[in-house]
Amino acid sequence: xxxxxxxxxxxxxxxxxxxxxxxxxxxxxxxxxxxxxxxxxxxxxxxxxxxxxxxxxxxxxxxxxxxxxxxxxxxxxxxxxxxxxxxxxxxxxxxxxxxxxxxxxxxxxxxxxxxxxxxxxxxxxxxxxxxxxxxxxxxxxxxxxxxxxxxxxxxxxxxxxxxxxxxxxxxx
Amino acid sequence: xxxxxxxxxxxxxxxxxxxxxxxxxxxxxxxxxxxxxxxxxxxxxxxxxxxxxxxxxxxxxxxxxxxxxxxxxxxxxxxxxxxxxxxxxxxxxxxxxxxxxxxxxxxxxxxxxxxxxxxxxxxxxxxxxxxxxxxxxx
Numbered sequence: 406x407x408x409x410x411x412x413x414x415x416x417x418x419x420x421x422x423x424x425x426x427x428x429x430x431x432x433x434x435x436x437x438x439x440x441x442x443x444x445x446x447x448x449x450x451x452x453x454x455x456x457x458x459x460x461x462x463x464x465x466x467x468x469x470x471x472x473x474x475x476x477x478x479x480x481x482x483x484x485x486x487x488x489x490x491x492x493x494x495x496x497x498x499x500x501x502x503x504x505x506x507x508x509x510x511x512x513x514x515x516x517x518x519x520x521x522x523x524x525x526x527x528x529x530x531x532x533x534x535x536x537x538x539x540x541x542x543x544x545x546x547x548x549x550x551x552x553x554x555x556x557x558x559x560x561x562x563x564x565x566x567x568x569x570x571x572x573x574x575x576x577x
Numbered sequence: 578x579x580x581x582x583x584x585x586x587x588x589x590x591x592x593x594x595x596x597x598x599x600x601x602x603x604x605x606x607x608x609x610x611x612x613x614x615x616x617x618x619x620x621x622x623x624x625x626x627x628x629x630x631x632x633x634x635x636x637x638x639x640x641x642x643x644x645x646x647x648x649x650x651x652x653x654x655x656x657x658x659x660x661x662x663x664x665x666x667x668x669x670x671x672x673x674x675x676x677x678x679x680x681x682x683x684x685x686x687x688x689x690x691x692x693x694x695x696x697x698x699x700x701x702x703x704x705x706x707x708x709x710x711x712x713x714x715x
Contacts, residue, residue, distance in 0.1 A: 427692065429690065429695035476647035481643055519642045523633065
């Protein structure tokens with residue numbers, strides 16, 4: 406049994422050394438749908454004001470800004486937060502105690518956001534494209550990464566940005 | 578017999594695909610080859626257009642853009658679309674009044690991406706993005 410396990414490990418090692426990367430950097434079928442979800446058009450030719458309003462809304466949401474390159478219309482930011490609710494964690498711990506296993510629950514998360522503005526060809530409007538992703542750590546110190554594709558989150562963000570554009574335009 | 582078999586498996590496991598990786602990093606010939614498949618030129622002198630197209634393409638490919646520098650013409654991002662996270666840096670430079678060279682280099686997990694096909698995929702997508710933007714097709 407032990408030998409079979411060692412053999413399995415060795416074969417896995419050999420196979421993992423020869424992983425194919427041919428499908429990397431290839432557009433998938435959902436890219437246009439993703440682009441649509443992540444993009445909103447704003448009828449202004451003033452990119453600077455749009456970026457200031459974007460930075461403001463990111464601050465409203467508790468993000469700290471990492472990087473900005475206004476000449477390319479880019480802002481990146483992140484925030485650290487607790488992951489999972491206390492009630493959920495208690496439930497997982499109780500279940501684990503009953504089952505006699507080690508409880509595994511999410512502890513913390515780092516949320517990343519990238520925002521890019523692009524001038525449209527009509528020269529009168531800009532598109533804002535925003536992307537959210539997060540890294541979640543559990544109590545075993547294991548991390549998993551996921552891109553956030555929840556329609557509600559994007560809708561909510563753009564609504565807040567619309568409001569921020571209005572507030573910034575009115576110096577509020 | 579068992580010992581010989583185990584030794585053989587260990588040797589195969591240790592060598593794996595390592596020889597090809599060594600070739601990429603080894604000689605100047607390999608560096609030329611690498612630059613060749615990591616670079617593509619585009620018939621435009623508009624640096625900003627190309628940089629913005631690179632950002633847009635990387636976003637279409639699922640990259641989170643981490644940093645960009647307009648002056649240096651570099652953009653870096655990370656993708657979580659596959660099992661292993663992938664990092665990509667793209668740089669652009671004008672080689673004459675009419676052409677801009679775009680170079681990309683990536684890593685997947687802890688390995689440098691030394692296979693030309695993903696770069697080909699990237700440049701196909703970039704070409705498509707430049708075409709889309711030039712013709713306002715969305």
